Amino acid sequence: MIYDLAVVGLGAIGTFAVRAAATKGLTVAGFDAHHPPHAHGSTHGSTRLIRAIYSEGPYYVPLIRSAIAAWDEVNAEAGRPLYHATGAHYFAPRSHPDLEAAIATAEDGGLELVRVSDVPGIALPADWDAVFDPLGGFIEVESTLAFVQDESSRQSGVAAFLGEEVSYAFDGELWELTRKNTASKVRAKSLAVCPGPWAAQMLPFLKDHLRLERHTLHWSESGTSATGESQGFTPFLSHLENGEWIYGFPADENGLVKIAEHKFGKSCKSISEVDRDVYPSDRKVIADFAERFIPNIGAITRSSVCPYTMSPDGDFIIDHLPGGSNAAFVAGLSGHGYKFAPALGRIVTELAVDGSADLDVSAFRLGRFG
Ligand SMILES: Cc1cc2nc3c(=O)[nH]c(=O)nc-3n(C[C@H](O)[C@H](O)[C@H](O)COP(=O)(O)OP(=O)(O)OC[C@H]3O[C@@H](n4cnc5c(N)ncnc54)[C@H](O)[C@@H]3O)c2cc1C
Structure with missing residues (x-):
């Protein structure tokens, strides 16, 4: 089977990328080296702060508006508050x-x-x-991810490969994900890479920009x-x-x-x-x-x-992979990415699948570092 989208990394961002793809009616294969939610990466510790006022920059305001609307949807689907809108x-x-x-x-x-x-x-x-x-509040970290992953897994056309470290390559037509455990390959038309703290390994062109x-x-x-x-x-x-x-x-x-x-x-x-x-x-x-x-x-x-x-300036890095208009990544979240996860998951999916995102992400492009 050739999937519409492959998502590498099913932490906070990849989980919402899969959700966004499934909502678009796409077939999607998600891969994670561990079994998220887990404590090896950057998405653990029971709660995350959501704040709407952001000294980090005005370009976060549309992202937070989009994310809060999505967190409300998650709450409605869950039938209980995973996002606590306490202010x-x-x-x-x-x-x-x-x-x-x-x-x-x-x-x-x-x-x-x-x-x-x-x-x-x-x-x-x-x-x-x-x-x-x-608009501030907090989000339950692990239970939210588990809920969203469970919901997505019920959608037809969604496959999750857990405990599966992968590498990726483009064969000129399709993205090829090689599963390290078995050396078997999965193919997809587009690729979203959401590697969290493994970004320097998964996206070597970012190595000098990440710490x-x-x-x-x-x-x-x-x-x-x-x-x-x-x-x-x-x-x-x-x-x-x-x-x-x-x-x-x-x-x-x-x-x-x-x-x-x-x-x-x-x-x-x-x-x-x-x-x-x-x-x-x-x-x-x-x-x-x-x-x-x-x-x-x-x-x-x-x-x-x-x-x-x-990232060097503490702002996210969101872009296409070099030379790949049908492949995109989210990296360098600099300790403040969770609250935006629904927005970032949608953006990376749109960049990979459609070539551009509905929300303006020009402030987050890799090219800003010259
Ligand atoms: C202490 C702390 C506090 C924070 N507090 C806040 C907060 O209050 N508010 C806020 O908004 N944000 C906060 N953040 C930031 C936020 O939690 C992170 O930005 C976000 O959770 C990162 O999600 P991610 O999906 O990018 O990474 P992760 O959740 O780490 O996911 C990356 C995934 O990629 C997988 N992976 C990597 N390489 C491969 C491979 N080769 N093959 C397959 N899978 C692979 C990993 O197994 C992992 O599951 C905090 C972060 C920390 C560490």
Whole structure:
């Protein structure tokens, strides 16, 4: 059988690429070296922040609008909230450039944003700014992927090859995926490569543009803090004096509050060399933040490591493969890609299958690096 589309990598982006292809009525073969959702790549750790206001650039606003509409659809299909539309709070020392940039982007993009003087559950210093983003919230990571994968697998014409590391080549007419385990080949008319932290191996032309960063996630006991969703505690992002961004989530069903750092990860050479151990210095950053801003929170009881795939400017890289108008990739998501997964999955599918995407992705082209 010759598939309309082959998708390599079924993490956050590839899962939604398969969904987009199936929705178009295409036949699609998805491949993953592991069994997603899994903890080897960049899509694990129970929750992801979704924020509509973006200091990173105005070109993210159409993506977030598209993604939020898609997350609403996922919720409707699931019959329960996988995307929790709780709103989100951002806070920073007065006139912090990162928060100011985010506010300016929201205003330019016509997004609603409310300046507030209190953040529920947070001890906000009197001389700090805070805003509420009504479109913000959080997404359940693994359960959402499992749900979407399960839904897609029911569509006729969708095949998933799991535990199957593949390589790809173009034979002049079709894309040929070689399955490492068996050396057997699967053929497709178009190709979407969504390799997450394996991008430097899967897309060697990106090698000089990508860098892996090790980041840590931590879960604290909620103690007697007011961190319950029912207490009005929302996901938050705080821009600190030293340039670090710390973000967190309401207590989960086990009473654990997830808090993580975003800016000061440690570079690593390759995905196989990411140090998965968590050290007291990793925990101290989060414990200090929690002690300062979240009254009565308990101790950190669990931690985890997850790699970011950094592009040189922190913006995504989305393009056709060199010389291949029927092949496209998404890479360099720089630690902020999950919230956009439905939009990015659709875009990479459209680029590969149709040659162009409905949404404007010119800001994300590889050519910007010269
Ligand atoms: C600690 C941490 C916190 C984050 N927080 C947020 C957040 O709050 N909000 C947000 O929006 N984003 C966040 N992100 C970023 C977001 O989670 C990632 O951008 C996104 O999940 C990456 O998805 P992906 O599909 O690109 O990669 P992955 O999910 O890692 O998937 C890549 C897949 O490709 C497969 N693969 C690779 N090579 C091959 C091959 N040769 N053959 C077959 N399969 C292959 C792998 O097995 C893997 O399953 C965070 C990331 C981390 C690490």
